[in-house]
Amino acid sequence: MSEHYQHRARKRFGQNFLHDAGVIHRILRSIHARQGERLLEIGPGQGALTEGLLGSGAQLDVIELDLDLIPILQHKFGQLPNFRLNQGDALKFDFRKLDAEPHSLRVVGNLPYNISTPLIFHLLSHADLIRDMHFMLQKEVVERLAAEPGGGDWGRLSIMVQYHCRVEHLFNVGPGAFNPPPKVDSAIVRLVPHEVLPHPAKDAAMLERVVREAFNQRRKTLRNTLKGLLDSAAIEAAGVDGSLRPEQLDLAAFVRLADQLVATGPSS
Known part of the structure; x- marks a missing residue:
């Protein structure tokens, strides 16, 4: 890649770019995208997962906030017919404008710690559109998402996410898989919205x-x-x-x- 397309991770966006090929392959295998599916990648960064997702033949929308990354992504993937780039903030994005069928959208993201919880709640407000979500998050957040009653991890995040979704803590990822390496361990979680809520509330x-x-x-x-x-x-x-x-x-x-x-x- 030419010097023009080099990009340094930016602290204000909480960027840590995934570069470990083994981890990338394991994530892609967990997602198991197929031709004809509708995928949405939040924060594709330099496209570590994007390339494999597009290779599946699925239709991929990506949302990227960092304007400096837009030309890199366009240069790499812009010519592909199943790629569409949306510049903007995922926290404010109206997922309905993607025109996805109910329960069809498969969401993927390596989420910065500072937006992970509000973004998950924003996505849950569109749960009727979503088939599943695969996120790379700080390990302690995944432990809270997947927690069971009785322990210190069980709280508001566990309850409200489990109200809407089945939660699976898939595997952990060490700091060395990223550049720059974060100071914390990460983990991959799968969230699958319930088609029928197991404990529906009146409100x-x-x-x-x-x-x-x-x-x-x-x-x-x-x-x-x-x-x-x-x-x-x-x-x-x-x-x-x-x-x-x-x-x-x-x-x-x-x-x-x-x-x-x-x-x-x-x-x-």
Whole structure:
């Protein structure tokens, strides 16, 4: 590649470019893209995964924020008929303008730590369009996504993502796979939106509110942390023990609390 197309990773975008061929191959094998599928890559960087995704014959849209990377990506892939480049911020992107069929869009991304959580929530608001998502994230974020009740990793992120998706922690990736190497380990996660929610809430926004309040002070009991929303009698009516801490409750119990709040309104 000519000097004109060299690019240094930029700290403000949280860029760490994947360069390990073995890791790239393993990610592509996990995604297993096929001809005719609709793929969306968020933050393609210098195109480490892009090349393999396009090689599958799938139709690929990419979203890249860094203007300096646009000519590099156009130079590498712009002549391919199954490649389309969208310059912009994935956090503000309207995924519906891709005209994907329901449950068809396969989303891929090596996500910077600073936007990973808000971006996952933004994508979940379009869950009806998405077939699956494969993300490279900080390992501790993947552990929170895949957590089970009872441990310190179980919290708002685990519950709200598992409400919408099945979560699979696929494998870990060390810092040496990137340039520059990050200071943390990374991991690949697969999120598959449920076609039928296992624990549907009457009001998902109310569930979000209950979970946020519960974990604001995660060391306190539910009776204390939810007292602005539900009194002890309402918590008991939802079939939940108010003396438990929030991390001891599973998703179904939080849905029952949220439905109770919908039925009774906040405690005064």
